[in-house]
Amino acid sequence: MAGIGFELRKILKADRLLSLAKVYGYSAILSSGPWVISIVAILLVGFMNMMNVGEVSDANRFQVVITYAIALASSLIITGILQLPFTRYVADLIFNHREDEILPSYFGAIFLAWLMGIPFVTPLYIWIFEGQSIIFLIGVISVFLILCAVWISSILAASLKYYKSVVWSYFISYSLIVLFSYLYGDSIESLIFVFFIGNSLLLITLMTLIIKSYDATIFMKIDFFLDKNFYWTLGIAGLSYNLGAWVDKFIFWYHPLTGHTVIGKLNASVVYDMPIFLAYLSILPGMAIFFYRLEADFAEKYDLYYDSVRSGGTLTLINRYRNEMVNVIRHAVHEIIMVQGIINIFLFLTAPYIFRALNIPQLYLGLFYILTIGALLQLAFMSVLAILYYIDRKKVAMWLCIAFFVLNTILTLISINMGPSMFGYGYAVSLLLVFLASIWVIRNEMENLDYETFMLQ
Numbered sequence: 001m002a003g004i005g006f007e008l009r010k011i012l013k014a015d016r017l018l019s020l021a022k023v024y025g026y027s028a029i030l031s032s033g034p035w036v037i038s039i040v041a042i043l044l045v046g047f048m049n050m051m052n053v054g055e056v057s058d059a060n061r062f063q064v065v066i067t068y069a070i071a072l073a074s075s076l077i078i079t080g081i082l083q084l085p086f087t088r089y090v091a092d093l094i095f096n097h098r099e100d101e102i103l104p105s106y107f108g109a110i111f112l113a114w115l116m117g118i119p120f121v122t123p124l125y126i127w128i129f130e131g132q133s134i135i136f137l138i139g140v141i142s143v144f145l146i147l148c149a150v151w152i153s154s155i156l157a158a159s160l161k162y163y164k165s166v167v168w169s170y171f172i173s174y175s176l177i178v179l180f181s182y183l184y185g186d187s188i189e190s191l192i193f194v195f196f197i198g199n200s201l202l203l204i205t206l207m208t209l210i211i212k213s214y215d216a217t218i219f220m221k222i223d224f225f226l227d228k229n230f231y232w233t234l235g236i237a238g239l240s241y242n243l244g245a246w247v248d249k250f251i252f253w254y255h256p257l258t259g260h261t262v263i264g265k266l267n268a269s270v271v272y273d274m275p276i277f278l279a280y281l282s283i284l285p286g287m288a289i290f291f292y293r294l295e296a297d298f299a300e301k302y303d304l305y306y307d308s309v310r311s312g313g314t315l316t317l318i319n320r321y322r323n324e325m326v327n328v329i330r331h332a333v334h335e336i337i338m339v340q341g342i343i344n345i346f347l348f349l350t351a352p353y354i355f356r357a358l359n360i361p362q363l364y365l366g367l368f369y370i371l372t373i374g375a376l377l378q379l380a381f382m383s384v385l386a387i388l389y390y391i392d393r394k395k396v397a398m399w400l401c402i403a404f405f406v407l408n409t410i411l412t413l414i415s416i417n418m419g420p421s422m423f424g425y426g427y428a429v430s431l432l433l434v435f436l437a438s439i440w441v442i443r444n445e446m447e448n449l450d451y452e453t454f455m456l457q
Contacts, residue, residue, distance in 0.1 A: 061263040062191040068266055069143050071246050072121070079151045080242040082109055082225075084234035084389075087155055089224040101221065103214040106156055108222035113148040121145075129264040139192035146199045153206035165209055173202035188263075234389075237398040241385070244405035245378070248412040248427045249276065255416050258423070271423065275364050278354070279371040282347055283379045286340035290383045293332035294390075301325040302390055326446050329387055333439075336383060340376045347372060367424045374428035377435050384438040391449065396441055404434045 086109045093101050121144045129137060157166050177198035185191040224230065252272035253259045259267040305321035307313075347354075351365055381404070388397040412426030 058188045058191070060268075061188050062185075062195075064262045064266050064268050065140055065188070065192065066143070066195060067268075069140065069147055071249075072144065079113055079148055080239040081235040082113060082152065082238075083155055084238040085231040086152065086224070088231050088234055090156065100215050100217060102156075103211065103216040104218050104221040105224055106152070106210060107220040108224070109152050110149045111220060112222055112225055113152060114145055117145055117148055128266060132264065133189070136189050136192070139189060139196060142196050143192060143199070146196055146203060150199055150203050150206070153203055153210065157206045157209050166206065169202055169205040169209075173198050173205070176201065231394065233394040233398045237385075237394065237401045240398065240401035240405045244401065244408045244430075247405060247409050249273075251409070251412045251416060252423075257416065257420075271364060271367065271420075274358070274360055275368040275424075276371050276375075278368060279375040282343060282372050283340060283375045285343050286336045286376065286379045289336050289339055290332065290379065290386075293328060293335070294383070294386055297328045298325065298332070298387065298390065301328055322446070322449055325449075329442065329446070333380060333383060336380055337376070340379065344372050344376060366421070370424040370428050374424065374431050377428065377431035381431055381435040381438055384435070384442050387442055388438075388445070391445065393441075393445055396445070400434055400438050400441065403437065404430060407433055 086105070089105065090102055093099060093105070118141075121141055125137060125140055125144075129140065154166055177195055180194045180198070181191055185194060249269075249272065252269040253267040255269075258269045258271045260270070262268045301321055301324045305318065305325060308318050308321055348369060351368055352362060355362055355365060355368070381400075385397050385400065388394075388400075407430035408427060410426075411430045415422040415424070415426035415429075
């Protein structure tokens, strides 16, 4: 993503009064734009459908069905295994000047996602939605599969070149979803098919951007997945992190104290869902800072360090660049925690008014406070993981992700059984522990970077 870093630095060098604000605003859009657009659009579809036909139950069911589809397809089981290894494989192809293999590998990744997804989701959805119409089942299965392809396409398009186009594609597609849901969303089946058509348009747009960028001699290849050197550590890390990020939601959805059935066997949680959504929205400023520091500052120092290693630079120069990388990491983590901490204090002061405006019971304020702290820790943990991926410490990143999943599962189960006053503490404490462990790990890795670069390669 060197192009992003270059553009951000160019904006900052303009040395205008609003340059810094423009850089962080741009970073926020690039890092979180697609996620925010899609989630806000789903909320708007539900709200506008309720206003349009007065059918609260169908709107609520639609939102729950799509939330589960996103959890299962876009972030969890299927693409959770593929996304990091596929991104690394594409980076290897570019480094080795084998760009003609990118497009066949991209189609291969989508094929593999569908090959694993269809036998997984079809019986699962038939069981979950027992008694629903065949049209409904076709719709939800189609949404699951299209989201798998959209997720892979978004990763490739944004990582390689078309970061602005990805944001615009999401904005246009989901705007059309909102519009046509308002016009034609008179049932849950129609809402699901409008969502499917909108995401199909998004997939076609992203696929067009990718296809026009690369030549290919064959249509599809899947050898990156079948190769004995497949990056299984990255696959397990991606799967474990996403499982860790979702497991507390699933526990709250299906625990008898906090969950309730919405449609079929799908549950939701009035207690947990809105507070965690607001907590995630609160970290957008921190994500902008992390995105800028990673892509503009750290990436530059990283390139200088390894260029000096490969070109036979002096030890003094190599140590200088290593120290600059360490300073960037320290500054980034410090800035994220400080700025996001100030944002959190502001939110804590205004939360009662926000909850009143959204008609959320004030009883959930304590849960919102602890979830907001947990979201901040998750952002900090994610930042350290990104650095570990940058310096190719795949195995230690994998173990940290596994620890996050295991701790969040155990501590959330313990805290939810301790009563409402402890809701959310399992999520926050698990992230505090893995974040502290990741800080210790990254410190040791950076101290030993010269040795491992020269002696263990």
